[in-house]
Amino acid sequence: MPQLADRLTELAADGQAITFAAIGLTPDTVANQAGDVAAGPFAPYLAEAVADAYNRSDAQWQPAASAFPQGLAAQPSVLHLTASMDALLHSHAAAKSLGKSLTTALLDDLLGHIERAPLLAAARLEGAVRLAVADAVTPFKVWQALEDVPSDGPEDFLERLPRLLGLTLDRWADEDTIADTVRALLQQLVHDEAADVDAMFELGCDLLRRALSSQDMGSITTHLVQARKQFETAAQAEEARDDARTYAAVCDALLAFGRHDAAAIDGAADQIANALDQREAWLHRTHQPTWLQPRRSAEIAWHRLILQLRAAATALQEDAWLDAWEALDTVLTAYSAARTVCPLANDTSQGLALLVQPAIEDSFLRQQAFLAQLRHATQATGQHVARSFDTATASALLNAVDAAAQRESDPATPSATGDGSDDDDPGGAVIARLQRLAPTLLLLLRDRALSIGRALDDQQLLLLDGLAYDSDVARLKATDPLIVPKLDELMTELSAHPSFTGEVRRTFLALVEQTLLFLKSRSDITRTNLFGTTKKGAPPPFDYRRKPEGEGARKPVEADLQRDFHQWLQAGPLHNVVLVEPVDVGMGRADVMAHFGALRYLTEIKQDGSDNDHTYLESRYLAQAAEYSNTNAPFGQLLVLDLTPKKDTQGNLRPDELAWATTHRPKGATTDRAVVVGIVAGNRETPSAFSRK
CATH class of the missing domain: 1.25.40 (Serine Threonine Protein Phosphatase 5, Tetratricopeptide repeat)
Structure with a gap:
């Protein structure tokens, strides 16, 4: 047989x-x-x-x-x-x-295996932790096993233990019982030669995570100081610990905001940049199992942090913590991306990758970062002309935000509609109104949104929710099942270009990330307030993505896409990093130029109603898009407004199907021009149009 x-x-x-x-x-x-x-x-x-x-x-x-x-x-x-x-x-x-x-x-019999076969025991414990992190099982057996693990076991076992303990804290830091046990075990491992450096690093990560979860500057500062000490000690104990050195520099930069120390912020940014440029491997450490290694796109968040720190250092505001909130938010993004794991494989036909990011209570930090962006928006209303965000609206918004903050700090301050008692809104009318007009704002600001909602009219609330939505979707989530794998793919392809290094890599990746998030946000046809609001009884704002209805209806043109993308970059996370300008609109061209200091990247904007096939679009527009990079870094973008009929397509493309990287080399040239191409679907039908009649 x-x-x-x-x-x-x-x-x-x-x-x-x-x-x-x-x-x-x-x-x-x-x-x-x-x-x-x-x-x-x-x-x-x-x-x-x-x-x-x-x-x-x-x-x-x-x-x-x-x-x-x-x-x-x-x-x-x-x-x-x-x-x-x-x-x-x-x-x-x-x-x-x-x-x-x-x-x-x-x-x-894990304890027996630890004594008899420590390497095998470490692999067994890793497998069990992996299943628990993936939510394939409840974590209680794993927690019990960690509580029983000896801190004086064999070296081969202990040297692999800190990363698993750090992962446990990332995943269950809010579970006090196991979190306290794990922290105590890490403290003991600090005194073991086999595990001391990794244990110090994981303790530093835990303190940084607690800083990002804190809700007052005193706690944030205290945890940052303690985290920096752990990272610096780890970096000094082992020469090659660029990861610890980088996190120490992050803490230095954040602490420097409180001192208004521009030189320290700039110096910390240089330290982070040097670590990334000299040794990318610390983000992809080869001794870690594949499922524990961060995605390639985690690098982008660190590059964006460097750009933001340098921008803040050159224009440090009087209210330094206004910039610090946005920097903290970027650190949160970078930390989450670097520590996100993939416990279940992603190359299966049964679904998308399961990505698990650290469990950080970030609602307060996200609120503060969004409020900082709102204040920026009120100071730069010209960047939101398409949304009719004028000075009067900005003033009303700023007053509402300030009044809400004052009521939070002084509970005795009367509310906008009464004496602040629960009887002011017995039927939940304010919440119902926010759920109807500004659901994203309510999600981001929670209780503060109630005070703001009372002070603004319907049109202003719709406008504010559009800003809140853009702010939310412009933050890359480390677990995004569409954008993260697509970014990994584009980074791999772009990395083959010999010029894709240093500052070019840092800046162009930041632009590509925002472009992909823009494509994803504009794929959501259900959002009705992205392009402004209108007064009651007036026609709705023009949405260039939708199919024109009726004779004489305005038809979309590439300038509509240009204005939208231009506004997206100006109002997004790169607003204080990149100078964005429209190009030659009056001459019939509709392009967007992004300046990162001396580096320039042009995004060529086109419209096409004939075909949206990749090969066709490249044959029509790639050479022109590549031409504009001849006098600067050989990288650029091409965005195409797809106006092909959608009635017979049986649906629209997904965001991860709308972008790709390609190259063009003119005859006789020796350097490839790399271009990232993206499609924005226009002429779109409502989802119900695809139902069979």
Whole structure:
């Protein structure tokens, strides 16, 4: 009778996909041999077949799959155990179904394994933590195992422990019982030579995370000072710890805002830049498992922080913490991106990657960063002309924000509609109005939104919610299942260009990130207040993305896209970093030039109603878009307003299908011109138009 191990060997040797169908044995035969195979060198191959069966919901192989965890408990090889977990966790369904039995198998006699086979014990604990982080199981067994872990165990085990403890704090810092236990264990590991530097680094990360969660400047400053001490000590203890040195510089920069110390901010920005330029590897440390390594796009947040710090250093405002809130928000983004993990594999046809970011209570910080952006908007109303954001509206908004802040600091201050008691709004009319007109504002500002809502009319609230929406979607979420993988892809392609280094890499990536987020936000056709508001009884504002209705209706042109993209950059996270200007509108061109100091990147804007095929668009417009980079860095962008009929397309493209990177080299040239191309869908129908009649 053919043996399961033999069939797995044959399939692997032939390079075939390993599935139960390809194995060709009966379910009973596989089930009887699965346990022994899971304990041997062919376990990773069997795990592939198990994952495939769960992905296809093929229930006949359930007995074989159920035998796998018990067999894996006897696996003596670190490599085979790790490879088996990687293969098995290509399936979300397998992780969920087998999670409990796998966790039990991995944690069984963990203390004994720590003494007998410390490397294997570390791999088993990592697998159990991975399942808990992915929410495949409840974390209680993992927490208990961590509470029982000895702080004086074998060196091979202890040196791998700090990162798992740091991940535990990232994931469950708000669970006081386990968080206190983990912090105490890290404090003990600081005195162990095998784990001391990593333990100090993880303690620093914990303190930085607590600073980002704090709600007053005193607590923020205290935690930053303590975090900096841990990072600096780690950097001094080990020469190659550029990660610790970078985080120490981040703390230095944030603390310098309180001293109005522009030189210190600029110096810290240079330290961060040097660390990134000299050793990108600290973001992708090779000794870490793949699922623990940050995505490539995590680098972009650090580059944007550098740009913001340098801008703040050259124009430090009297109210330094106004800039500091935005810097803190960028640090939050960078930290979340660098510490986001992917416990379940993403190259499966069963769904998007599961990305898990640190659990940081960031509502207060996001509020302050958004309010800082609002104050910037009120000081630069010319950047929001398309939304009819005039001086009078800006003044009303600023007064409402200031009044809300005053009421928060002085509870005795009467509210805008009465004496501040609950009887002022017994029916929840203010909340209902905000939910109807400004849901994003309510989500961001919470209670403060109530005070602001009382002071503004409907038109002003709609306008403010449009600003709030743009502010929210312009922040890249580390777990974004569409934009993060697309950024990773574009970064990989752009990195092949020899000129994509240093300041060019830093600045162009910041622009590309905002361009992708712009494409995603404009793909949401349900947003009705992106282009301003109108008074009651007046026609709605012109939305260039929608199909014109009726004879004589205005048709969209590329200048509409230009104004929208121009405004997006001016009002977004790069507003104090980049100089953005429209180009030659009067001469019939509609382009946007972004200046990062001496570096310039032109975004060519086009419209096309013939075809939206990638090859067609490149053949029509790529050479022109690339031409404008001849006198500066060889990088640029092309945005195309797609006006092709949508009635027969049976739907629209997803945001991650709307952008790609390409190159153009003129005849006789020696340097490729790299261009990122994006499509903004116009002439769009409402979703209901695609329903079958």
